[in-house]
Amino acid sequence: MHDPALVKELEEKAKQIRRDILYVLGHGGAGGGGHTPGDMSMVELGVALYYHHMKHDPKNPLWPDRDRYVLSKAHCCVASYAILADLGYFSKDVLTTYQDWHSILQGHAEAWSTPGIEYSGGSLGQGFSFSVGMAFAAMAKAPKVGLAGFEARQPKYRIYTITGDGELCEGQIWSGALTASSYNLWNLINIVDYNKYMGTQPSQGPINMEPLADKWRAFGWHVLECNGNDMASVLDTLDYAEILPGAKPRCIIAHTTKGKGIAELEEMHAHTSPIPKETYQKWMNVLK
Numbered sequence: 001m002h003d004p005a006l007v008k009e010l011e012e013k014a015k016q017i018r019r020d021i022l023y024v025l026g027h028g029g030a031g032g033g034g035h036t037p038g039d040m041s042m043v044e045l046g047v048a049l050y051y052h053h054m055k056h057d058p059k060n061p062l063w064p065d066r067d068r069y070v071l072s073k074a075h076c077c078v079a080s081y082a083i084l085a086d087l088g089y090f091s092k093d094v095l096t097t098y099q100d101w102h103s104i105l106q107g108h109a110e111a112w113s114t115p116g117i118e119y120s121g122g123s124l125g126q127g128f129s130f131s132v133g134m135a136f137a138a139m140a141k142a143p144k145v146g147l148a149g150f151e152a153r154q155p156k157y158r159i160y161t162i163t164g165d166g167e168l169c170e171g172q173i174w175s176g177a178l179t180a181s182s183y184n185l186w187n188l189i190n191i192v193d194y195n196k197y198m199g200t201q202p203s204q205g206p207i208n209m210e211p212l213a214d215k216w217r218a219f220g221w222h223v224l225e226c227n228g229n230d231m232a233s234v235l236d237t238l239d240y241a242e243i244l245p246g247a248k249p250r251c252i253i254a255h256t257t258k259g260k261g262i263a264e265l266e267e268m269h270a271h272t273s274p275i276p277k278e279t280y281q282k283w284m285n286v287l288k
Contacts, residue, residue, distance in 0.1 A: 002239075006052070007232045013086075014047045014231065018261045019287045020082035020095070024105075026280040027096045034098075034107075036275065037259035037268065038076040041195040041229070042162060045254055048234045049160055050083050058088040061115045065156045070131045073164035073193065074121020077109040089116040125170030128190065131161040132176040135188035135249070155187045158242075162191050166198025169207045174219065177249075181220025184247035189238075190221075192251065193228065195258040216251040228254025262286055 018040060025034040046069075050056070054067040071080055078098065085092045090104065097103035104113045109121045118134075119127050135155075142155040167173065180188050194212070209215070213223045222244045226237035234254065241250045259265025262283050275283070 002232060002235045007235065010044075010047055010051060010235070011231045013051055014043045015261075015287060017043050017047060017079065017082045017086065019284060020086065021078050022275070022280065022284055022287065024078050024082060024095045024098050026275045026277075026284075027098075034078055034275075035075045036078075037197075037265050038073065038164065038193075038195070039079040040260045040262065040265060041256040041258045042073075042076060042079055042193045042254075043260065044229050044231050044234050045162060045191055045193065045256075046079050046083050048231065048238060050087060052235065053238050054160065055157070056116075058084075058116070061089060067157045068118050068131075068134055068159045070119045070127050070134070070159060070161045071109050071117075071121060072119075072127025072131070072161055073124065073167055074109040074119070074127060075107070076164075077105075077107075077117075077121070080109060080117065081105050081114070084114070084116040087116075090114070124164065124167040125172040125176075128161055128163050128167075129172050129176040131159045131188060131190070132180045132185065135159045135180065135185040136183055138187055139183070139185055158187045158189060160189050160191065162193055164198070165192055165194045165196065165209065165212075168192070168209055168212075169198075177216065177219040177221065177251075180249040185249045186247045188249040189241055190249070190251045191228075192253045193256055194253050195256040197258050213253055216253075220248060221251045222246070222248045223251050223253065225253045225255065228256035229260050 021039050025036055049069060056066045057063045085095055094104060098105045099107045106113060109117045111117045111120045119130050121127050138155040138157055139153050142153040216223045224237050224241055227233040237252055241252055244250060257266055
């Protein structure tokens with residue numbers, strides 16, 4: 001259990017980040033375009049990781065021993081941009097340039113342009129495979145230490161990946177999952193943003209992912225579940241994921257709500273959501 005004061009502080013931070021997401025999408029070069037609902041569903045996950053759980057340094061984004069955060073659902077990058085700007089990876093003034101051709105903040109997360117972004121995203125599924133490679137590299141470089149009569153590798157950092165539930169329809173997700181368990185990549189923690197909706201339909205539409213937890217277990221992973229929009233639940237589950245025994249990679253299935261925080265968005269289940277001027281102020285008032 002975490003200190004209630006910490007939980008409250010991070011809950012307030014999550015509210016601020018949701019307002020910042022709306023600000024970016026309401027003022028950026030995209031003219032209000034973006035993946036607002038998918039950004040909103042994952043806010044607690046990003047806040048818990050960046051403001052409490054991960055080791056990282058905004059003044060040294062390429063610090064070799066930093067934990068890595070890979071946004072495999074890279075179209076929902078505005079949540080990351082809001083967090084990174086708030087932490088000081090770049091100026092908040094840049095947020096209004098989102099999707100401008102010259103901006104460091106592009107429509108999908110881009111490592112080449114944005115300080116703090118680890119992976120340039122595009123096709124879904126690739127970010128997760130990228131994370132598996134990063135975890136393998138960290139493990140391969142790690143020294144062996146004695147643990148209870150046997151030797152195990154102790155990497156200096158972990159890789160945290162956010163995947164979407166619709167993204168799990170990609171075959172390379174499951175190829176990567178099998179690879180991770182085969183090589184005992186226990187430094188890899190995959191978090192599924194399970195908001196139950198993909199681009200144009202419920203995520204259980206074209207391919208049945210249930211029972212989702214059992215599928216990950218069958219591929220050799222430790223599996224935990226949490227309420228991904230409840231800060232205390234997210235914090236406790238992340239802590240538990242790190243102390244699980246054995247050399248298995250970890251999967252957290254985070255049950256979330258698409259468009260969390262704005263009732264109209266929660267009911268729309270939309271993939272994208274333009275933000276007209278009259279809607280912007282209304283939604284911003286809701287998020288106070």
